[in-house]
Amino acid sequence: MNKSAINLLPVALAPKTFFINFAKNLKKLAILGFVALIITATVSITIFILFTNQINGLIKEEEDLKKSIKALEETEQRLILVQDRLTKADNILSQTKLNDEVPKAKSFIDDLPEKVIYSNVAIAPNNFKINLFTDDSEALAELFTKIIVSGKYQKVTLRSLNFNSEKGYSTSIDLNL
Amino acid sequence: MLIFGKEINQNSILNPNIRVMIIPSLSLIIIITLFIVVVKTSIPKISEQMNLVKNTDENVSKLNQKLDILREVKDKVLGYADTSLLAVPDENPILWKMAQLKSITSENEMHLLSRSVDVKETQGGGINDVEVIIAASGSLAKAMDYIKAVQNSSPISNIESVSIKRISENDVEVHFTVKTFHSRLPTKLPKISEPIKNLTSKEQDLLEDLSKLKAPEFTMLEPNGPFDRLDPFN
Numbered sequence: 001m002n003k004s005a006i007n008l009l010p011v012a013l014a015p016k017t018f019f020i021n022f023a024k025n026l027k028k029l030a031i032l033g034f035v036a037l038i039i040t041a042t043v044s045i046t047i048f049i050l051f052t053n054q055i056n057g058l059i060k061e062e063e064d065l066k067k068s069i070k071a072l073e074e075t076e077q078r079l080i081l082v083q084d085r086l087t088k089a090d091n092i093l094s095q096t097k098l099n100d101e102v103p104k105a106k107s108f109i110d111d112l113p114e115k116v117i118y119s120n121v122a123i124a125p126n127n128f129k130i131n132l133f134t135d136d137s138e139a140l141a142e143l144f145t146k147i148i149v150s151g152k153y154q155k156v157t158l159r160s161l162n163f164n165s166e167k168g169y170s171t172s173i174d175l176n177l
Numbered sequence: 178m179l180i181f182g183k184e185i186n187q188n189s190i191l192n193p194n195i196r197v198m199i200i201p202s203l204s205l206i207i208i209i210t211l212f213i214v215v216v217k218t219s220i221p222k223i224s225e226q227m228n229l230v231k232n233t234d235e236n237v238s239k240l241n242q243k244l245d246i247l248r249e250v251k252d253k254v255l256g257y258a259d260t261s262l263l264a265v266p267d268e269n270p271i272l273w274k275m276a277q278l279k280s281i282t283s284e285n286e287m288h289l290l291s292r293s294v295d296v297k298e299t300q301g302g303g304i305n306d307v308e309v310i311i312a313a314s315g316s317l318a319k320a321m322d323y324i325k326a327v328q329n330s331s332p333i334s335n336i337e338s339v340s341i342k343r344i345s346e347n348d349v350e351v352h353f354t355v356k357t358f359h360s361r362l363p364t365k366l367p368k369i370s371e372p373i374k375n376l377t378s379k380e381q382d383l384l385e386d387l388s389k390l391k392a393p394e395f396t397m398l399e400p401n402g403p404f405d406r407l408d409p410f411n
Contacts, residue, residue: 041215
């Protein structure tokens, strides 16, 4: 019989089998825990080192980029100037102003019937007002027909139509573009 | 009680059931404590580093993007700056605008009747405007071309209304107010790490339109120095 198998202790002093098994299980758990601890520590240190290297690389890259951008500072200044001017130009151009009303008014005057004469034209954004004279009622009728048939105007307002035996007809028309 | 000739006091030793578990239990407790310490220390550190990597990576990509934009516009931006600064100058352009209006008047065969200047206060967005009130005479066709030429000149010239009066069979008198604008230059550069935007297609189109405006003949008034007079009597 194996020497170690001989239990010389009195039965009353020997631990119970349940406790011996429990202790063995605890020992196994402790060994497993130790392995897990070593693995966790190793993985943590590895990740830490990898991240530190990555951060150092990125910081160096960042510094290099900053130097390159600093070298192009003049270009950056100009670009910011251009963007600032363009924002302001856009703001100015969006203000109320004449666009293509002037050529449209000219085209209206050019198309006037032969006997119709203009005296005043007031051009504003999206509309113009014109004062006209004629001694021929047929020319006046032709003018109104032209205006209606052309379809160029959103709204036509006849402000006044007067007749004077000496000067003939005078009329004032508002044309909305 | 004698065991192997030694007196053992049964009351002085621990319960054998407990004694058999002491070392494994203590070991397990120490390992669990160490595990908690390692995990509690490493997780915040790793998380901090992950955030640092993420932030630095974002910064690097922003800087790369900024550098790409700057390299892309480097050659073109000087021309853009000239065009945009002519369109909206930083100083009151009234002197060169007046000279330009005079030359546009003569180019369009118009006769300048009067001109006057009215300087306005700052508008919204730090833009100042100067109004030039003009009266000129000439043929209707030339007057229309004249107004168009004034509108298409740099710095940006807004005409709000035009009044045309027929003065003879061939001639008209035109009255209108031209608004020109100027604004101070930006004084602050954004931080180096701040992203920068490239010109949008709308801005490119606007630049294209501004480049079509007729530039003034001069934008700087050089001081006239003393000159040698060869013939003092003429």
